[in-house]
Amino acid sequence: MTLLRDADIDPSPLRGKxxxxxxxxxQGRAQALNLRDxxxxxxxxxxxxxxxAAEAGAQGLQVLDPAAATKDADLVMLLAPDEQLARIYDCISDALKPGASLGFSHGLAIHFGLIAPRPDLDVIMxxxxxxxxxxxSLYAAGKGMVALAAVARDASGGAWGLALAYAAAIGCGRAGIIRSTFEEECVADLFNEQAVVWGAVPELLAAGFDTLVESGVQPEVAYLECVSELKLLAELVEGVGLAAMRERISNTAELGGLLGGPRLVDDNLRRDMRTILEEIRSGRFAAQLSEEADAGYPRLRESRRRAAASLLERTRQSLDRSA
Ligand SMILES: NC(=O)c1ccc[n+]([C@@H]2O[C@H](COP(=O)([O-])OP(=O)(O)OC[C@H]3O[C@@H](n4cnc5c(N)ncnc54)[C@H](OP(=O)(O)O)[C@@H]3O)[C@@H](O)[C@H]2O)c1
Structure with a gap:
């Protein structure tokens, strides 16, 4: 793996484009403002x-309808929800000029075939x-965020250079750019969302909260223990890594984690993770996402409603009020 930085990148593919x-x-707001700056x-x-539209206009950006914005553009970045991108592509495809480039910030729509771009277009991520x-905020502070970049189709011969120049222009060359593929980025990203940070961790926090409350612990105490401390963990992992994180916490917490963690994250859980990964790879999840959007997002609306009414959320609000 090579981490490419600004010094390795030729910005000229974007010049005059x-x-x-x-x-x-x-993503659209952040990428547009970084490009503009x-x-x-x-x-x-x-x-x-x-x-x-009003906010984009107030930032001095020209706002047009999607097809008018696409007309004459050299690079069109589709930065709307993934399950909406096929509809958007249908609206703009006639306006895309011959030999233009189509860009994404996630591989799903291309890897799972929701969009089949015209053959004359470069397709980058x-x-x-x-x-x-x-x-x-990192860009505004003179820093950057790591990005993955990839090319799905190089019709012009210059797609990789354009992807790198774009990544550098939004500030990612300050932190590092890793060459990947649409498939790798998409599968790894979906896997993390479902099986690790955004899927498993919130469920684990809620299950811990419920277990303590059911045993008679006050909800506020359970919340402070099982939910609030996540920030401390995230800061330590980000700052010093998983190994040093264990040394920074008390011996009590380190031994407790050593004894308790592997009982939960056991072979069954790893088997379930592999099943989730297979379902992602098979396209099952991509199909579920499209079905959810077509039906008007019933599962997402119901889950948001339940989360907002939960004891855990009411506890968070009561702690906020008392702070
Ligand atoms: N969110 C992240 O942290 C993140 C991180 C990395 C990569 N990505 C990727 O970046 C891409 C954009 O994600 P996002 O989270 O930035 O999306 P988002 O915030 O949900 O996008 C909202 C924008 O999309 C527009 N939009 C939604 N449906 C549309 C439609 N049918 N026709 C035209 N415009 C439509 C909205 O229009 P209105 O203004 O009219 O509502 C709004 O301007 C995705 O591919 C995502 O996977 C996201």
Whole structure:
């Protein structure tokens, strides 16, 4: 693995080029503002009635409808929810100029065939490894965020150079860019979301909270133990790594973790992780995501409603009020 940095990257593939960013959400906003601050010509494509048009306009960005933003653009970045990208591509495909480049920040829509781009288009990916808010604040502080970059189709012969120049222009060359593939980025990202940080960890926190509360511990105490301390863990892991993290905590916590952790993260859990990985690889999850979007997101709406009404959330609010 080579970590490419600004000094290794030729910025010229973006020079004099027009970039269109479709979507002004988490990634779209951050990437557009970083490009603008770096002197790249960027415009925003938003559907009619978008609440975000005013904010993009207030930032001095030109806002057009997605097809108009795409027309004449050399690189069109699709930065809207993955399950919406096929619909968006259908709206802009006639406007994409011959030989333009189509860009993504996640591999799903291309790897699982939700979009089949025209053969004359380069298809690239620059996937920052973190949320847009951090991509923007790091850039503003003169720093950057690590990104994965990849090429799915190199029709022009210059797709990799363009991907690198784009990654550097949004600040990722300050931290490092790793060459990957759409498949690798997409599968690893979905796996983490489902089986590790965004899937397993919140469930583990809630299960720990429930277990203590059911045994008679006050909800506020259970929340402080099982939920609030996650921030301490994240800071230690980020700052010094997993190995040194264990040395930084008390011997009591270190031995307790050594005895308790592997009882939960056992062979059964590792087998279930492999099953989740297989389901991702097979395209089952990508199909479920499209079905959820087509049905109007019933599962997501129900889960948000339940989480907002839960004892855990009410406890968080009561601790916030007393702080
Ligand atoms: N979020 C992250 O932390 C993160 C990190 C790395 C990579 N990524 C990837 O970055 C990409 C963008 O994700 P995101 O989280 O930034 O998305 P997001 O914040 O949910 O995107 C919101 C934007 O998409 C627009 N949009 C939604 N549906 C649309 C449609 N049908 N037609 C036109 N515009 C539509 C919204 O328009 P309105 O303004 O009209 O609502 C809004 O401007 C995805 O591929 C994602 O996997 C995300």
């Amino acid at each position: 027009q970039v269109a960013i479709i979507g002004f959400g988490n 770096g002197g790249v010509a960027v415009r925003i494509g938003l559907r009619e009635g978008s609440d975000r 620059v996937a920052p490894k973190g949320p847009g808010s951090a991509l923007r």
